Amino acid sequence: MSLTTALAGVVFGIALAAPPGPMNAIIAEESVVRGFPAGVRAGFGAMTADVVFFVLALAGAVAVIDQYPAVRPFLYLVGGVLMLYFAVGAAREATSAASFTGENADASRGFRKTFAISFTNPYQIGFWLTVGVGLLESGTLDVFSHVPAVGASLEDVLVVQTGSPALLAGFFGGIAIWIVVYPAALVAAGRRVDAFAPVVAAGSAAVLAGFGLLFLGAGTAGFI
Template sequence: MHELMVLLQGVVLGIAIAAPVGPIGLLCIRRTIEHGPMMGFTTGMGAAVADTIYGAVAAFGVSAAVGYLRDHQIVFQLVGGIFLMVVAIRTFRQSPAAEQREADAAPDSRTWVGGFMTGLSLTLTNPATIMAFIAIFAGFGLGGDLGRFDAATLVFGVFIGSSLWWLTLSSIVASIRHRFSDRRLVMLNHYTGVALAGFGIWALGSAVTGMASLAMS
């Protein structure tokens, strides 16, 4: 019974981390509409794996890893911001092809892998993810004092919760994707590109502010 409760706590944590709309959420929605639910889901699964990695760092209380992430936060923000800007520009300029709407009938595994790697990279280069885990774990009274089995169970629950969120989101969006014309898809690409650029500018701005603070100290 105790293990089940720990697992359920992990599921809740996974959903709580994944659910807020951010860069990965926007990409999942856009790619589901344009390329099909599998593309959106694999993009989200990249984020789910990254969430699991950071969840493991927080659950097992790996202080050295947490310290490294904090000490190199500016580097992560720079890399993540640049990556987001590249993805934003590509998204804004992309013109949807009609045949890609039938991606379910003729799937391209290389595209799925690309989506997975995008979700994984964007989430891993976001130091706010690990900080969010630490804060939420503290709020739940969890953390480095967990036994190894409980910590592993909690991390597994995080993976399940995050995966369920991306499966649910991509499935819901897939149910309405037939309503999007080419014109609407182009508009969606533009809106998504602008939003992703906003996240990128915020990350780069945070990095610049951090460097300025270090220079003044």
């Protein structure tokens, strides 16, 4: 049972970490422009934010955000501004990175970017207010029902016990697997395709700009 629960946690962690979004855009950019260690550090920044949210959820502090409706629109605005700022940086790299370089200048850059966006991401906070709290409480969790886009069709396929150390270890283990395997795959492709770095940087800029505008719109609507 513990092994099954741990494996379910791994699947859950990967399923949540893998979908396209601002975090994976930054991880991709850092990986192909600065190399594998930079990509892993960027992923670790997002994972560290999840660990912090996990500790705050365990202490009951995350729930305080739900008591103040004005906090969410403010976070959307801050997160949107950050994403647009990072999108400009990614666009500049798209024009200056002629190929895969593996440049490791400013080693903590990617970590800071993903950590900052994670900490102002209402979706990530919302996860720890809902599903995250459910991971901590004794009971059951329908794992696949929370997978984006296909969750409705996978309900009741895999139900595991929550509040288990095995589930939590597997969950963070799944995220760790993704933030190592994803940069490794990108770096391998970047070394084989010389034009891969600027293309990924341009794609990262587009994703960050899109999410930035989406967040700014949601934040503005929240204050109207």
